[in-house]
Amino acid sequence: MNTNSSASKAQVVIAGAGPTGLMLAAELRLGGVDVVVVERRASGTVGESRAPGINARSVEILTQRGLGEEFQRLGKTLPGVLFSGIPMAPQDLDPGWPAAMILPQHQTERILTTRAVELGARFEWSTSVVDLRQDEHGVEVSVDGPSGPGTIRADYLVGADGGHSAVRRLCDIAFPGDDPVSWWVVGDVQLDSPPDGRGVFGRNEHIGTYQISRAEPGWFRLSMMRATPPADRAAPVTLDELREVMRDGLGTDYGLSGARWMSRFSDGFRQITDYRHGRVFLAGDAGHTHSPIGGQGLNLGIQDAVNLGWKLAAVLNHGAPEALLDTYHQERHPIAAAVLQLTKAQTALIKPGAQNDALRTVVTDMLAVPETCLHLSGILSGLDLRYPLGDTHPLLGRRMPNLTLPLKESATTIFDLLRPARPLLINLGTEALTAVPAAWSDRVDYIETHIPASDWNMPVFGEIPPCEAIFIRPDGYVAWVNPAGTPLSPDALTATLEQWVGTSADAITV
Structure with missing residues (x-):
């Protein structure tokens, strides 16, 4: 479906049809908001695992919206929680601990797109946000799509358009943080001679911790550090680069014969200082980028969307005070900042070196302590999140379990x-x-x-x-x-x- 025209209106425009934008679109429609999703791609993700980790809190959120059964049917339940690849088993200490799962991102996007369309969200595919202007009454979004240039007048705009966000750039929003010093390659690949026939998770002195695991039938998920930085960090990853990295780090490429998706990531970490800029909000990777070690990115984005969606709907359609929208930044910015810090620690631990090897041994011993296991598992799973809503009762600001x-x-x-x-x-x-x-x-x-x-x-x-x-x-x-x-x-x-x-x-x- 494509609704692009020279001029149109909506209550909310969402830039980006990844998991964050799709979840937000569905949330807004549940609140009766007229929403248009603008996406520069011709369609959603096709056949790519990308961000497959769905933590326990995100599973709960999806279940709250009636999507849990389909995710559970398609996904693989995880037996525990990983800290930089080191396993923790909070279920052994608390049998009621909710489970996380693995599901390739293209499946997540398909489910969420279907739900958003069913609820009445409009989509403009192959359409880019090229400019925006806002005033006290709304925001005018200039777009360019198959029907040519056009504008959409809206009450609010949400940039959910990823780490290279056009909305963030057009608003001239500073994106402070740490420049990368190390690089990894990642992809969904075909291997003619996979290790042990199924995959391998290991560590060596050349590239630190690496992973080759089954993603879907016929496809392996590869994640591996480069021994040296890429010559051109902006250039697309190629099969030859993957072969080079595998041979440098492992001494073999396991018969690498094809790939449906290839990318690279780094240990750069950035976060904007304010998630709200007038009538423009940023969500997901548009507001915070980091290494994917620990699998937090998709989950932060989904939870950003669920925090913001009902608030926008309440203000637009249900008489809530406009100041309610300020709580989005107040609640979500500190959560992402804490996740970035923890992700930095996990990323450092996967790097090679004798000192890091010694530190991993110490951390592994510490994670065996029940209190430490439960504390870190609570943070990584999103279950221990607490918004600052008061301290007169332990439940205030916390998620309500599914009793x-x-x-x-x-x-x-x-x-x-x-x-x-x-x-x-x-x-x-x-x-x-x-x-x-x-x-x-x-x-x-x-x-x-x-x-x-x-x-x-x-x-x-x-x-x-x-x-x-x-x-x-x-x-x-x-x-x-x-x-x-x-x-x-x-x-x-x-x-x-x-x-x-x-x-x-x-x-x-x-």
Whole structure:
């Protein structure tokens, strides 16, 4: 589908149809937002593994939106968590620990594109963003596509167009960080004589840690450090370069005969200082780039999208305060900064050298300590993320686990209730709450249930003090708690609803 024309309108324009842009498009459509996705490619990713790692929190998010079953059917569940290739097994310490998975990126994009189209997102393929102008009322996006130059007038623009973001460049946004000093090649390749017939994960003194693993039938995923920098860092990777790198590092190319995708990455790390620039937002790699060691890039992007999507929808269509959009930067920028730091450490550990070998031995021993394993697994999996929403209860700012909730005649789950991407108020036994306050009844879902005492010992968090009521944002994070044994405060609930949903002239009576 291509809707390019000389001039058109939308509430939100998304530049980029990678996983971040696609997830954002679906989230916006769930909120009733008219959205156009502009993508310079003629189609999505075809037959490329690219970013295949989907961490446990992203799996949860996809499940919240009803996509988990298809991802689980197509993907491969991971038995643990890797820190620079060093395995950790948090499930052995906490049996309820949610699992991550591996799925080639072209499959992820196909699923997300299908969902966005089903929900009514419009797409302009083979179309590039060439200029933009914004004012207090909106942003005018100049594009060039199959029908020639055109403009799209929108309330907001989101740049989800990758590490070489045109939106970031057009806004003249600084992108500070560390220049690369080391380079790796990566690709989906065909091997006539693969090691052990299936692949190999190893380490040597020439190139440090390397990986050759099965991606899909007939294809191997290759990731390997170059012993020397590439002559031309901007030139496309070739089969000859892959053969050279493999022979230099391993002494053989294992009969490399073809590739469907080849690329290179480095240990450069960059992050913009502000994710919002007026009516323009940046998400995913457009706002932060780093080594893919640890598999964090796709997951940061998906979680950026889910954080931003419901907020834009709430402001545009549901009466939320415009200041709500500032919380996108406030919440997501520190998360990416912390991930970049941890990714730097993991990238250093895969490099060759006797000192790094010794450090890996020490780190491996440290990761065997249960507390260290659970702490780092929580960060890498995204499960331990906590937004700064208060410290009066351990659940505030944290994701709400997918608990089963008993009803009068059946049962449901937290994630099923979050599927429409609407705020959720759960009454767990307080008589002071009988419904969503009238001023917000059309914008917030409500349920009365209870959580069995044993379920308050939650995976990742440990034992949590019971609650009598919980308010959960559309992205699945807890924004308000009424602890058990504490009288419900109508003022506190009102302030929470005004902050995250919007204000109303109507009086509130709880």
